[in-house]
Amino acid sequence: MKTYEIQGGFGLDHVIASERPVPVPGPKDVLIKMRAVSLNYRDLGVIEGFYNPNLKLPLIPVSDGVGEVVALGEQASRFKIGDRVSAIFTQSWISGEPTQEGWVSTLGNPLDGLLAEYAVIREEGLVRIPEHLTDEEAAALPCAGVTAWHAIVEEGRVKAGDTVVVQGTGGVSLFALQFAKLHGANVIVTSSSNEKLERAKSLGADFGVNYSSNPDWDKAVLEHTDGRGADLIVDLGGAATLNRSLTALRVGGQISIVGILSGASVEGFNIVPAILKKARLQAINVGSRDMFEAMNRAIGQNTLRPAIDRVFPFEQAVDALHYLAKGTHFGKICIRF
Ligand SMILES: NC(=O)c1ccc[n+]([C@@H]2O[C@H](COP(=O)([O-])OP(=O)(O)OC[C@H]3O[C@@H](n4cnc5c(N)ncnc54)[C@H](OP(=O)(O)O)[C@@H]3O)[C@@H](O)[C@H]2O)c1
CATH class of the missing domain: 3.90.180.10 (Medium-chain alcohol dehydrogenases, catalytic domain)
Incomplete structure (x- = not known):
């Protein structure tokens, strides 16, 4: 072969x-x-x-x-x-x-x-x-889809009215966007490209921030949520994004630690804001066959593409x-x- x-x-x-x-x-x-x-x-x-x-x-x-x-x-x-x-x-x-x-x-x-x-x-x-x-x-589906399902549904327990942030417009991020919309969330997408942000909106994103032209995307998330912050942030950037994800999070919110697109080691990570926010930092590692099958049922029932x-x-x-x-x-x- x-x-x-x-x-x-x-x-x-x-x-x-x-x-x-x-x-x-x-x-x-x-x-x-x-x-x-x-x-x-x-x-x-x-x-x-x-x-x-x-x-x-x-x-x-x-x-x-x-x-x-x-x-x-x-x-x-x-x-x-x-x-x-x-x-x-x-x-x-x-x-x-x-x-x-x-x-x-x-x-x-x-x-x-x-x-x-x-x-x-x-x-x-x-x-x-x-x-x-x-x-x-x-x-x-197997890696990107199941990872997003794990972050949004299994650990994120996203529900209608929640605000979810997804970073970039790659595989995991767009699945996370689609699954969060399926559960009734308000979804914010960050991207280095305005054109990609428009495309993300056609997939259901409610709000977009260009992290290249506006590196303070965390502040844009706070503004968009009237200062409350996001309920769940799917962190895909890693080194360049984790500190800002913490700023953009609501008190009691959750960060899904998933990606290392800008590096795996986060400089200057301060534990105190995490404690003050009672932040839940949940690492994700793809997922199980049960998760895959649950995701497939949701995709089938909603004819998601x-x-x-x-x-x-x-x-x-x-x-x-x-x-x-x-x-x-x-x-x-x-x-x-
Ligand atoms: N933990 C796990 O189980 C698991 C599973 C799957 C993937 N991952 C990790 O998740 C990350 C994404 O994987 P993927 O396969 O979805 O990648 P991908 O499809 O290659 O996505 C890349 C996109 O991410 C965006 N991006 C790049 N640097 C960024 C930054 N600093 N901040 C925000 N967005 C950034 C860019 O989008 P724009 O062009 O829109 O800016 C880029 O096009 C990788 O680090 C991967 O290793 C982890």
């Missing part, structure tokens, strides 16, 4: 088209023929070597995708031939709290990912996908990764097989 591998070192130049034998499913496994994958910021972090400098190579990158079941192990019974399925990001996290061992079962690092014509996945590590979605739309920026053919997978690195996208970048 055709595949891509990170070979011989880190960096986009080390993502090489190659060949591997079609994998054979074990007794409880499923063989899927891939139809589409989507890219995440994390895929770049893996390829560049800053997520896991000790990663064993060669490795098939990319965690998220959708395929069709084409063969079943002799004891596999959860799916039938022809089903459209997605692999869950953390293969061993089915429900409840995650475990330490679970972190070594994530696709695309350290396990092989899905940028290959076929993949073998344990049947427990797969979910059915909402029928109304195209392959590309469904491929957008993920925001897809662009679809590349499999032959241009490396171009798609370069395009992701440029950061000009709005929503998800996908690759079609």
Whole structure:
């Protein structure tokens, strides 16, 4: 089968088209023929070597995708031939709290990912996908969608009338926007681009702040909420945003610590304002299969569609990764097989 591998070192130049034998499913496994994958910021972090400098190579990158079941192990019974399925990001996290061992079962690092014509996945590590979605739309869900669902619904418990801030207009942020709107929230989006802010409004955003032309976006959030602050802030910027997220938060509000787009280490973080606000800082790490299935029910019932920026053919997978690195996208970048 055709595949891509990170070979011989880190960096986009080390993502090489190659060949591997079609994998054979074990007794409880499923063989899927891939139809589409989507890219995440994390895929770049893996390829560049800053997520896991000790990663064993060669490795098939990319965690998220959708395929069709084409063969079943002799004891596999959860799916039938022809089903459209997605692999869950953390293969061993089915429900409840995650475990330490679970972190070594994530696709695309350290396990092989899905940028290959076929993949073998344990049947427990797969979910059915909402029928109304195209392959590309469904491929957008496993990491970005589930992370946003976890932040907004499972931990954020967003309810009608809440104010939610989402940062930037990438994959996680736009899913968070859509899920927060689904729950009746007032949603504020930050972006470096006025044009992207307009597009976010067409997805339901109520208010936009350009964090490039107005770095004091936290003050804009306070003004927009009559000084009260936001109930929930999905922090995706990390180093450059966490302090401001705390300023923009209401007393008793929650920050979902999700992203590291501007770095992972926050200088000058002062604990006192967090205490004075009784802030809840909740880190998020994608989510479980139960969360994925709950999200899929909500997406199905509301015929929600993920925001897809662009679809590349499999032959241009490396171009798609370069395009992701440029950061000009709005929503998800996908690759079609
Ligand atoms: N904890 C978890 O479980 C988890 C899961 C998924 C992702 N993540 C993390 O979440 C972050 C977003 O991932 P993604 O895949 O959604 O990324 P993405 O699709 O590549 O989104 C990138 C967008 O973020 C915005 N951005 C960049 N720097 C920013 C900053 N300093 N402040 C605010 N916005 C900024 C930009 O939007 P504009 O062009 O509109 O400015 C950029 O286009 C990454 O750090 C990723 O590692 C964490």
